[in-house]
Amino acid sequence: xxxxxxxxxxxxxxxxxxxxxxxxxxxxxxxxxxxxxxxxxxxxxxxxxxxxxxxxxxxxxxxxxxxxxxxxxxxxxxxxxxxxxxxxxxxxxxxxxxxxxxxxxxxxxxxxxxxxxxxxxxxxxxxxxxxxxxxxxxxxxxxxxxxxxxxxxxxxxxxxxxxxxxxxxxxxxxxxxxxxxxxxxxxxxxxxxxxxxxxxxxxxxxxxxxxxxxxxxxxxxxxxxxxxxxxxxxxxxxxxxxxxxxxxxxxxxxxxxxxxxxxx
Numbered sequence: 001x002x003x004x005x006x007x008x009x010x011x012x013x014x015x016x017x018x019x020x021x022x023x024x025x026x027x028x029x030x031x032x033x034x035x036x037x038x039x040x041x042x043x044x045x046x047x048x049x050x051x052x053x054x055x056x057x058x059x060x061x062x063x064x065x066x067x068x069x070x071x072x073x074x075x076x077x078x079x080x081x082x083x084x085x086x087x088x089x090x091x092x093x094x095x096x097x098x099x100x101x102x103x104x105x106x107x108x109x110x111x112x113x114x115x116x117x118x119x120x121x122x123x124x125x126x127x128x129x130x131x132x133x134x135x136x137x138x139x140x141x142x143x144x145x146x147x148x149x150x151x152x153x154x155x156x157x158x159x160x161x162x163x164x165x166x167x168x169x170x171x172x173x174x175x176x177x178x179x180x181x182x183x184x185x186x187x188x189x190x191x192x193x194x195x196x197x198x199x200x201x202x203x204x205x206x207x208x209x210x211x212x213x214x215x216x217x218x219x220x221x222x223x224x225x226x227x228x229x230x231x232x233x234x235x236x237x238x239x240x241x242x243x244x245x246x247x248x249x250x251x252x253x254x255x256x257x258x259x260x261x262x263x264x
Contacts, residue, residue, distance in 0.1 A: 073264040074256045080184045081199060081246065082254040084163055087122070088180065088201060088210040094121040102178075102205040109170040110155040113178070118167075124160030133166065135190055136183060138198045141236045141262045149181065149198075162186070171205075177215055178203040181242075195235050195245030195262045202243065212243045212250065219244075224251035236261040 045053075092102065095117040099105055105117065110130070119125055133150035140146070149156065152168035159165065166181035180201040183192060192198050202215040219234075221227045221244065228248075235245040248257055256264065 070264060077184065077196070077264060078249070078254055078256060080161075080163060081182075081249060083161065084159075084165075084182050084184075085201070085210065085250075085254075087159070088165075088203070091118055091121045092203060092208055092210060096208055102203065102208045103173065103176075105171060105173075105205070107171050107173055110153055110167040113167050113171050114155055114157050114165075118165065119157055122157065122159060125157045128156040128158055128164060130155045136164070136186075136192060137190065138183075138192045138194050138242075140194055141196070144237075149183065152179075154181070156181075173205060176205050178205060179215075180210065193262065194242040196264055198242055199246040200243040201246065212247050215243055216247055221247070224248075232259065232261050 096102065099117065108116065111127075114127065119127065130150045130153060133154055133156050134148045136149040137146055138149065149164075149166050153170070154166050154168040156164050156166040162185050164183040164186070166183065168179045168181060171178055180203060182199050182201060184197055184199070187197075200212070201210050202212050203210045216222075219241075221230055224231070224247065231244045231248050234241040235248060245260075245262065248260060249255065
């Protein structure tokens with residue numbers, strides 16, 4: 001019956017005197033037909049349509065997830081490095097108030113340096129013995145070389161934020177530089193990449209400032225711009241030059257540069 005009502009309503013015509021009653025009756029009938037049709041013809045998706053939609057979502061996710069993960073990793077590295085730099089420089093200034101300028105600090109081995117000049121000013125930190133530091137192995141990005149964090153009789157301290165600070169070879173005033181390695185965070189494999197998970201800071205004892213540049217100058221790197229090719233090349237090929245990886249980031253305002261040679 002409904003198809004006839006639809007056809008009649010669309011055609012029009014009839015006695016105009018009876019129009020009001022006719023339209024009211026026709027309106028009720030069309031409404032009943034519409035409700036009846038909706039009940040008989042429920043909307044939905046076929047299995048093929050659902051599978052195609054899920055496939056498209058999967059492809060889009062596969063294309064975007066690596067970029068999202070990489071951006072998250074970059075942000076985390078930037079945040080941790082900048083925080084550690086700030087912490088180390090603050091600790092040096094606090095220790096300077098108690099022990100005088102770093103150039104006059106007594107020479108000492110790694111555990112003594114950490115327990116005397118660092119840990120008292122780092123609440124919540126814990127000491128990591130040399131034997132335990134050997135559990136952490138750092139590799140170059142190309143995988144051709146590696147070393148453990150207890151090299152140079154190094155001990156460490158773990159910050160309450162998770163980073164591990166490593167002091168190698170203790171404090172030697174002859175060199176004028178204190179080497180400070182930083183493992184940004186631990187993972188389940190205890191396998192780490194230089195320039196990604198591990199970076200090297202240096203403290204210039206003559207100035208009492210934690211800054212990698214004085215060390216880099218000893219390797220012929222005096223400018224972030226003029227010597228950029230050397231920074232990029234050494235960063236990805238040598239474990240000893242994780243400091244040059246750090247220099248690339250520091251010179252870029254603590255942001256990972258677009259041409260950074262190690263994938264994060």
